[in-house]
Amino acid sequence: MQQRVEDLKRLFGQVHDLNAAANVLEWDQETYMPDGAAEARAHQVATLRRLAHECFTADEVGTLLESLATETQTLDPGTTQASLVRVGRRDYEKAVRIPASLVAAMAEAVARGKQAWREARATNTYAVFAPHLERLIELNVQKAEALGYNEHIYDALLDQFEEGMQASTVEAVFNALRAELVPIVHAIAEREIPEDNFLHQRFDTQKQWDFGLEVIKDFGYDFRRGRLDRSAHPFTTAFSITDVRLTTRLDEQYLPTAFFGTLHECGHGLYEQGIDLTLNRTPLADGTSLGMHESQSRLWENLVGRSRVFWKHYYPRLQAFFPEQLAGISLETFYRGINRVRPSLIRVEADEVTYNLHIMLRFELEQSMLEGRVAVGELPERWRAKMEEYLGVCPETDADGVLQDIHWSLGALGYFPTYAFGNLMSVQLFEQACLDLPGLEDQMAEGQFDALLGWLRTNIHQYGRTLQAAEILKRITGEDLQAAPWLAYIREKYGKIYGAL
Ligand code: ZN
Secondary structure, eight states: HHHHHHHHHHHHHHHHHHHHHHHHHHHHHHTOGGGGGGGHHHHHHHHHHHHHHHTTTTTHHHHHHHHHHGGGGGTTTHHHHHHHHHHHHHHHHHHHSSSHHHHHHHHHHHHHHHHHHHHHHHOHHHHHHHHHHHHHHHHHHHHHHOOOOOSSSHHHHHHHTTTTTTHHHHHHHHHHHHHHHHHHHHHHHHOEEEEOOGGGHHHHHHHHHHHHHHHHHHTTTTTGOOOOOOOSSSOOEEETTTTEEEEEEEOOOHHHHHHHHHHHHHHHHHHHTOOOOOOOOGGSOOOHHHHHHHHHHHHHIIIIITTTHHHHHHHHHHHHTTTTTTTOHHHHHHHHTTTTTOOOOGGGGTTTTHHHHHHHHHHHHHHHTTSSSSSSGGGGHHHHHHHHHHHSSSSSSTTTTTTOGGGGTTTTSOOOOHHHHHHHHHHHHHHHHHHHHHHHHHTTTTOOOHHHHHHHHHHTTTGGTTTOOOHHHHHHHHHSSSSSSHHHHHHHHHHHHOOOO
């Protein structure tokens, strides 16, 4: 058996290297590549991805996985060998179930769809994107049928991003969330709005950069195994556990963009850097799900970075960077300013409180489209109605409404809910960390995060994909994904800013 495990690792290692090389090229494309190289780069990435897919779906891999599946059955499922075979097999089956013709059709539809989406958004013409969306939905239905599902067609698509999660569970959690959150958001909209003009001034970008860097170093992000660069859309990518890259976007006229974006990506990066090194070059060397990944970014961005105790330590530091801009702005005013809640049209600009409503709306529309309950032509109207109902605001243009996100044009349906899972889980996990680590708040108020990072590494990061997200959450908190802790946190925190909610 040992020889065959080694053979499997060798093959997985090759697949990993090809994908990592493609990741390097994609990272470069978003950071330093000259525009003229776009077409050549698209070919290079496509070739590497195709080779990786061919290597991974080779008969040799299937045969090895098949024979090892029986033999590893008696092993503890937590061992690397058993996990490697179990997770490898799941990935393999998904990869071979989707016929090559469908993969090609999807790639073509995405290429066309992305272009149409850009044009539709720029000219505010939904009709330009609609036929492409229709095609992408049709292909997603075919994909879901190929992957298979028990209950809802949505399950198959969701499973690509959040393994084991069911649409019915999402629905139950979202229903509980919506019932309490909509009235909270409507109540906040009626209250006095905290001042935040001071955040909209000229803030030297080099100083913004330096301050962000200082904070993520304190968080424990390892610059010997990573780096931070600029890009139009912030992201995190990993080429190996020993090379995890972050990017951020700088806005000279608005302080929070770069700072919270940097903390967010750092949260993703800390997760990737914390995976056990013995899992390197295997399919286990990755975050276990998009939801768990997002829980890590949200934890550092919101529960740490937007907390009062955090700024007790860092506000004087920030004032030292920007003495003119922040002169006369008290810690309390600053804290309330960065936590201002404003029901708005655009998801990526949404605050901590309203964000989940943007996600619920997308989840509901995706489900309706996949099940054929809403036609693509009706989508803009449905979008406006739901925005009005949930957030009390209504987009005047489709560019600010149904056309705002790139995800559907990429054929990614089933992806959005993972953002909300991340928000909810971040609170469930952080509360347990506070219970397990007495004195955590005092440490945060001193700018010390070793204990928190250590706790996250021990309980979450090190496992990579060895454990599924739901298992990790259950092990740590004894609970499944829930809306109640997040709602309680929001009531408590924002009740203090806006008055009882
Ligand atoms: Zn994220």
